[in-house]
Amino acid sequence: MSVETPVERDVMEYDVLIVGAGPSGLAAACKLKQIAAEKGAEISVCVVEKGSEVGAHILSGAVFEPRALNELFPNWKELGAPLNAPVVRDELHLFYSPQKSFKFLNFMIPSPMHNEGNYVISLGNLCRWLAQQAESLGVEIYPGFAAQEVLIDEQNVVRGVQIGDLGVGHDGKPKDGVYAPGMELRAKYTLFSEGCRGHLGKRLIQQYQLESKDAPQHYGIGLKELWEIDPAKHEKGLVVHGAGWPLQAFGTEATGGSFLYHLENNQVVVGLIVDLSYSNPFLSPFDEFQRFKHHPVIAKYLEGGKRLSYGARALVKGGLDALPKLVFPGGALIGDDAGMLNYSKIKGSHTAMKSGMLAAEAVAERLLAGSEGGDVLNGYPEKFKASWLYDELYRSRNFGAVLHKFGALIGGTINWIEQNIFGGKAPWHFRDLKKDHETLKPAAQSQKIVYPKPDGKLSFDKLSSVFLSSTNHEEDQPVHLRLKDPSIPIGRNLPLYDEPAQRYCPAGVYEVVTAATGDKRFQINAQNCVHCKTCDIKDPSQNITWVAPEGNGGPNYPNM
Amino acid sequence: MKALVSVKRVVDYNVRVQVKSDGSGVITEGVKHSMNPFDEIAMEEAVRLKEKGKLTEIVAITIGGAKNEETLRSALAFGADRAIHIKEEGDVQPLTAARAFAAALKKEGAQVFFAGKQAIDDDANQTGQMVAALLDIAQATFASKVELDGGKAVVTREVDAGLETLEVDLPAVITTDLRLNEPRYLKLPDIMKAKKKPIETVTFADLGVEKGAALTISKTSAPPKRSKGIMVKTVDELVSALKSKGLV
Ligand SMILES: Cc1cc2nc3c(=O)[nH]c(=O)nc-3n(C[C@H](O)[C@H](O)[C@H](O)COP(=O)(O)OP(=O)(O)OC[C@H]3O[C@@H](n4cnc5c(N)ncnc54)[C@H](O)[C@@H]3O)c2cc1C
Numbered sequence: 091m092s093v094e095t096p097v098e099r100d101v102m103e104y105d106v107l108i109v110g111a112g113p114s115g116l117a118a119a120c121k122l123k124q125i126a127a128e129k130g131a132e133i134s135v136c137v138v139e140k141g142s143e144v145g146a147h148i149l150s151g152a153v154f155e156p157r158a159l160n161e162l163f164p165n166w167k168e169l170g171a172p173l174n175a176p177v178v179r180d181e182l183h184l185f186y187s188p189q190k191s192f193k194f195l196n197f198m199i200p201s202p203m204h205n206e207g208n209y210v211i212s213l214g215n216l217c218r219w220l221a222q223q224a225e226s227l228g229v230e231i232y233p234g235f236a237a238q239e240v241l242i243d244e245q246n247v248v249r250g251v252q253i254g255d256l257g258v259g260h261d262g263k264p265k266d267g268v269y270a271p272g273m274e275l276r277a278k279y280t281l282f283s284e285g286c287r288g289h290l291g292k293r294l295i296q297q298y299q300l301e302s303k304d305a306p307q308h309y310g311i312g313l314k315e316l317w318e319i320d321p322a323k324h325e326k327g328l329v330v331h332g333a334g335w336p337l338q339a340f341g342t343e344a345t346g347g348s349f350l351y352h353l354e355n356n357q358v359v360v361g362l363i364v365d366l367s368y369s370n371p372f373l374s375p376f377d378e379f380q381r382f383k384h385h386p387v388i389a390k391y392l393e394g395g396k397r398l399s400y401g402a403r404a405l406v407k408g409g410l411d412a413l414p415k416l417v418f419p420g421g422a423l424i425g426d427d428a429g430m431l432n433y434s435k436i437k438g439s440h441t442a443m444k445s446g447m448l449a450a451e452a453v454a455e456r457l458l459a460g461s462e463g464g465d466v467l468n469g470y471p472e473k474f475k476a477s478w479l480y481d482e483l484y485r486s487r488n489f490g491a492v493l494h495k496f497g498a499l500i501g502g503t504i505n506w507i508e509q510n511i512f513g514g515k516a517p518w519h520f521r522d523l524k525k526d527h528e529t530l531k532p533a534a535q536s537q538k539i540v541y542p543k544p545d546g547k548l549s550f551d552k553l554s555s556v557f558l559s560s561t562n563h564e565e566d567q568p569v570h571l572r573l574k575d576p577s578i579p580i581g582r583n584l585p586l587y588d589e590p591a592q593r594y595c596p597a598g599v600y601e602v603v604t605a606a607t608g609d610k611r612f613q614i615n616a617q618n619c620v621h622c623k624t625c626d627i628k629d630p631s632q633n634i635t636w637v638a639p640e641g642n643g644g645p646n647y648p649n650m
Numbered sequence: 651m652k653a654l655v656s657v658k659r660v661v662d663y664n665v666r667v668q669v670k671s672d673g674s675g676v677i678t679e680g681v682k683h684s685m686n687p688f689d690e691i692a693m694e695e696a697v698r699l700k701e702k703g704k705l706t707e708i709v710a711i712t713i714g715g716a717k718n719e720e721t722l723r724s725a726l727a728f729g730a731d732r733a734i735h736i737k738e739e740g741d742v743q744p745l746t747a748a749r750a751f752a753a754a755l756k757k758e759g760a761q762v763f764f765a766g767k768q769a770i771d772d773d774a775n776q777t778g779q780m781v782a783a784l785l786d787i788a789q790a791t792f793a794s795k796v797e798l799d800g801g802k803a804v805v806t807r808e809v810d811a812g813l814e815t816l817e818v819d820l821p822a823v824i825t826t827d828l829r830l831n832e833p834r835y836l837k838l839p840d841i842m843k844a845k846k847k848p849i850e851t852v853t854f855a856d857l858g859v860e861k862g863a864a865l866t867i868s869k870t871s872a873p874p875k876r877s878k879g880i881m882v883k884t885v886d887e888l889v890s891a892l893k894s895k896g897l898v
């Protein structure tokens with residue numbers, strides 16, 4: 091996997107290298123430094139982040155469960171952590187038509203969906219704050235630098251990463267005067283915390299055959315907007331969840347869920363999560379999300395408000411069954427790079443943090459025992475098994491599979507019984523063995539979906555939406571969405587599935603362009619990419635590989 | 651020869667700036683900030699002049715809160731030798747900034763003051779000129795080419811009619827325009843080294859500067875939305891469309 095080095099690269103060595111400044115990576119960094127300080131030892135920790143700043147690529151809900159944060163920084167209130175909107179009320183709706191819905195009574199809501207004691211937050215802002223804590227503990231954080239390759243030595247041991255080159259032109263050749271070869275960052279242990287479908291995590295899972303034997307991984311795409319609304323309609327700390335329309339309430343071919351959370355400062359976030367196991371290639375998650383906002387339960391808050399930001403990100407939801415092996419020689423997967431999200435709660439930030447902290451403990455133990463690194467961190471999976479995190483994931487192991495198999499209503503009922511009667515330890519076990527890229531039906535057997543035109547008030551078109559993600563990429567650089575076989579989009583995907591990339595990409599990156607001669611061409615507008623990773627997951631031919639573009643590139647999310 | 655380069659922390663040029671709903675300004679909380687792009691050009695020029703042996707020391711200077719340290723670290727990664735952080739949490743108007751820079755310039759005994767021609771947040775385009783006026787020294791604004799020789803600077807500037815070349819005596823103020831150079835990528839090793847370079851912290855009081863508000867901002871509003879255009883196929887159509895709108 092490591093490339094031959096045609097150029098001289100600078101090298102830096104650390105005890106621990108962390109790839110990605112999300113909640114998992116930052117929690118691991120803080121924990122390492124805390125243990126070092128406690129033991130009076132030195133542990134050098136470096137974090138690299140592809141976003142132009144910490145938080146720039148973070149997109150989440152988020153209702154945040156503070157359990158892991160309480161453990162990491164018991165005094166987080168004094169330290170000014172941005173948890174400003176305690177949850178005051180939970181609502182759960184079943185939307186069964188564009189106009190109608192059913193509001194569940196409180197006792198009917200499965201216990202993992204209860205949010206007392208939780209906070210409505212911006213995960214981006216929490217990460218910014220965690221980064222400050224990490225830096226004051228002595229962690230070095232470098233935003234704007236993407237880890238592009240894993241460094242693996244002859245003994246098959248991970249030794250660190252290579253940062254992507256800067257200043258390479260579209261043709262792959264160094265640009266005069268600006269080319270800067272990426273550095274090699276080497277470490278005794280490397281923790282991969284790239285989040286859902288990390289591009290290096292994906293390769294490590296293949297290289298070290300870490301994939302779970304029980305079930306394949308499953309994913310969803312989450313689309314989200316940040317709004318400022320009429321103060322009269324704002325209720326800080328209100329949490330509204332929904333199932334059903336615009337996805338299916340009863341069917342199993344397009345499942346998912348929706349959310350609307352009230353933050354502080356008259357801001358609300360609204361979002362739709364579409365399970366990537368959907369089967370109609372004409373389905374467009376973006377357009378489903380746009381029309382969803384017209385449902386009266388949602389529209390009543392947004393009307394008269396102003397949209398501030400837009401973005402999308404895939405999330406990982408296979409749970410415990412799909413969890414890969416966590417360790418390999420010289421490193422580990424943490425957070426959603428492994429798949430720690432608890433889908434029955436749609437919460438992954440506290441689990442991400444906890445997994446990072448557990449891995450950090452295991453790394454610190456080895457380093458304090460004088461290890462030179464490169465070994466398999468068995469302490470991490472052991473600690474994981476013994477932790478509340480494992481217990482939590484165990485209790486919700488059926489959730490995703492049940493929804494895929496039975497749909498929102500019946501699946502939801504089974505889940506209610508499981509969670510409220512059996513406390514998550516029901517005597518049954520469901521698995522969903524079909525991979526998300528295998529579920530599409532041929533276009534010829536599918537019904538076209540006609541989406542309503544956006545009204546420019548509640549719903550918008552794709553391009554004006556991507557504009558609000560403040561996405562930017564250096565234009566003259568190699569396309570970071572690699573096609574294994576360039577003939578597939580037009581040759582296979584178009585006739586079979588009407589090339590679904592045109593619709594599943596939430597940023598309009600993929601277009602099928604018809605020339606005056608009638609010839610069709612697959613166009614990739616890579617500079618629009620919001621790094622959601624959906625194409626890498628859903629392409630029915632598994633022909634698209636997302637790799638990191640030049641550092642700094644991608645969205646510049648505010649408090650998303 | 652020493653140069654002082656001012657670097658301002660502004661909302662990043664990629665951010666879609668949003669006006670606050672009460673019109674009291676634009677939203678700056680939670681949005682990405684970075685070094686003013688014209689100041690990057692100023693930094694780049696100073697570094698190139700140092701690489702050519704025309705400068706011996708580069709000092710970066712900023713005014714702002716704790717987060718401005720990031721901006722100074724970027725300047726140090728570009729190649730500044732050291733940095734001065736004028737700590738000030740509130741809003742700073744151009745005249746106050748100019749007074750502070752003038753005081754620092756004097757104190758440092760620098761021969762050149764480099765600044766971006768304007769900052770992309772308030773687009774004031776005043777600070778460099780005011781520094782020159784306060785110190786009664788020469789100024790060459792909107793530079794698209796800079797040469798330093800002995801006690802003089804030869805500066806090509808972009809003016810409406812084309813290019814104008816000035817020769818100014820040093821010390822002088824030079825403000826930089828877009829086409830002066832293309833700033834380099836900051837390399838990770840340089841950013842790492844920058845963490846170890848010294849930053850001196852001072853206050854307005856240390857520099858003997860009084861903070862004043864010469865201007866008040868009464869209202870901020872978003873530019874009016876452009877209405878959709880119409881497509882015309884022929885010149886005749888265009889003429890009749892313009893006529894019907896009473897524009898010709
Ligand atoms: C729409 C949506 C709603 C959600 N709602 C909630 C919720 O309400 N509550 C909750 O708890 N969780 C929620 N989640 C889940 C939660 O956001 C994730 O579980 C969590 O962010 C995972 O953290 P992480 O650290 O593993 O990865 P991430 O948060 O994804 O962070 C990964 C970081 O690594 C960086 N990175 C990736 N690759 C590289 C590379 N090669 N080099 C350098 N940097 C790299 C990325 O830019 C990013 O900053 C939601 C997720 C989505 C998408």
Ligand code: SF4
Pocket residue numbers: 571594595596597598599618619620621622623624625626636
């Ligand atoms: S190109 Fe792929 S990763 Fe980028 S926004 Fe589109 S689907 Fe997401």
